[in-house]
Amino acid sequence: MTRRATMLAVAIMVGGLIALDLAASVPPNPFKAPPLLALGSGQASGGAHCAALPPGR
């Protein structure tokens, strides 16, 4: 067996994840998207990061 099978599995895994996510999530609105760059936008950083503390801590 070659990596053709595993790479196909990865492609299906990621493609399936995105398809299921789009089906289950609120539809995105590109007209309410944040500015291209966070730096200089004047907006507070709102993303989620692995270093972030749990809420209320």
Next chain:
Amino acid sequence: MSDATAARRMGRGTERTILILLALAAVFAVAAATGARFGLLLLIGLGFGITLEGLRFGFAGPWRAMIVRREPAGLLAQLLSIGLVAIVAIPLITENGTELIGAHAPVGFAMIGGAFVFGAAMQVVLGCGSGTLVNAGSGNPVGVLALPFFAIGSFLGASHLTWWTDLGTAPIIVLDGYDGAAMTLAGLAAVAAVLLLLAAPGSRKVPPRLWVAAGLIAALALANLVVAGQPWGVVYGLGLWAAKGAQAIGVDLTASLFWSAPGNVDRVRETILTDVTSLTNIGIIGGAFLVAAWRHGFTQPIPDLPPRAWVATVVAGLLLGYSSRLAFGCNVGAFFSGVSTGSLHGWVWFVAAFLGSWWGVKLRPMLGLEGRP
């Protein structure tokens, strides 16, 4: 050149062109559907994946090389890349504290234990946070199997995070401003000096590809910070994917203090194509996929591993995900981004994970992951 050889080359060329066009089409589709920032983040992720796989810049492998053979080249390249980011990122975050956040987290008992376990597990599967994504993208079966369990572990670790942090956590300590950048560079230089002292004779030279990779990874990490407002990370996105899966099968996320917090509720409700770490993760998988397809066209054989190796991969994948949440990040979110944005927890993570790696290197052959002769 025979007609058959010419036809084969033309076929490979067409295949490669289609792959590149598909990747660019994905970037434009995400930008059009969700916003330009998110398309750009996917592009940055693709850049990470192409650089990591294309120039063989990693974390677990170089740490193993230092532990087993006292070859410091890969680790030195990591330190250089972190230093390049720190010079810009630490003062930039200090000056723009609202728009940009660092990977700042507290040191604690669970954080140290989590980093130790992560270091051991990443040597078992020879894949860290970014490495598991790259390995999966390039079709490495160990990476492909470890990835979903990494995501499940990350989800569970986040769900239990408050219990673990309540065991004892110090205040967050951050090295900021130009002084913080200078202290970080001094620390990196000191580690580099120790590595060079410990290095085996004749192994102190860093190959040119690693210098190039260190520069490219630093540039991409800074781009990530400027575009997203936060540093490069991996494990939050993986946990989010599993959280969405858990919700889809009926798990009540409101029972978790972490997943019921307003910011995380928004992330679960909205598509992963608007989540920073999800986009760069997908980009890393896609970038590694592109390079692997470009190089060998899926023809590499799958290694013959015993059943216990696959079981070990599943367990290590779960541990990688769970422990990296307790440690406030993996080799990317805690070590690379923590140190390069001035967080003390990044340095503590490095020490604890390196000690864990030392044990993980010993565990790997016992679990049958060295392959059969």
